[in-house]
Amino acid sequence: MVRTALGVLSGAIVAALALAGSGYAALALHPLPSVNAMRSLRAAADGLGNAPPGALACIVAGVGLAALLGGGCAALVARHHRGGAALAIGAPITALVIVAAALVPQPDWVPVTSMLLPIPLALCAWRLAIPRAEL
Template identity: 60%
Template sequence: MRTTLGILIGILLAAGALAGCGYLLMQLHPLPAGFQPLSLRQLSDYVEGAPRGALAVICVAAGVAALIGAWPAARIARGHRGGAALTIGAPLTLLVIVGATLVPQPEWVPVLGMLLPIPLAVAGWRMAIPRAEV
């Protein structure tokens, strides 16, 4: 029960972190007027015209979400800390892969985006271990 609760809370916090990164992205590179978010062509043009800072936000968004979601998930789960943390990090890695296949991006964006979620989820797992258990 604690593991499921931890994973659910971790998912909510990770989704909030992704939304926050999306908000930051919109501040750095606002959407053009009349933008249709379901049009892959317009989305591709938006990403192609994005400055490096906005692309960096896209890169680190999944990693930040993994850390912010995995730490409380592992903290709450107790007995299954590693599994709870990786249950947050693995789907975020998959999300980066799906995004890279749907929307053309500079090569460094999906590579960095795929490398961050699992290690940061493991870092969240390690941060959730009380000092008495280390």
């Protein structure tokens, strides 16, 4: 039980780092205009609406990468409850995507693809974390 909790915690840290990295990659492709210009939700939505597709694709890829790496890390650490630990990473990422889509208007393809990626990639990470001797 302790290994499962540690697995979920380490997977959440890895997933957060992957999401932060994809955010920095998106900012490198499309820098924000200024700090003062992004103080309202409307300004953030306008900035996201003007972002090039490559920057948005970095965010979508980061969501998938976060689910894959975070779920894989959680499944590797939590030996007996690998599937549950991986899904404990993929499900909150999906919920975060839904909340972000509700708060900030985005192009339609971004939340749709971001919602479809985390659960299947977390399950894929679970399967990849199973040693060959157990298959």
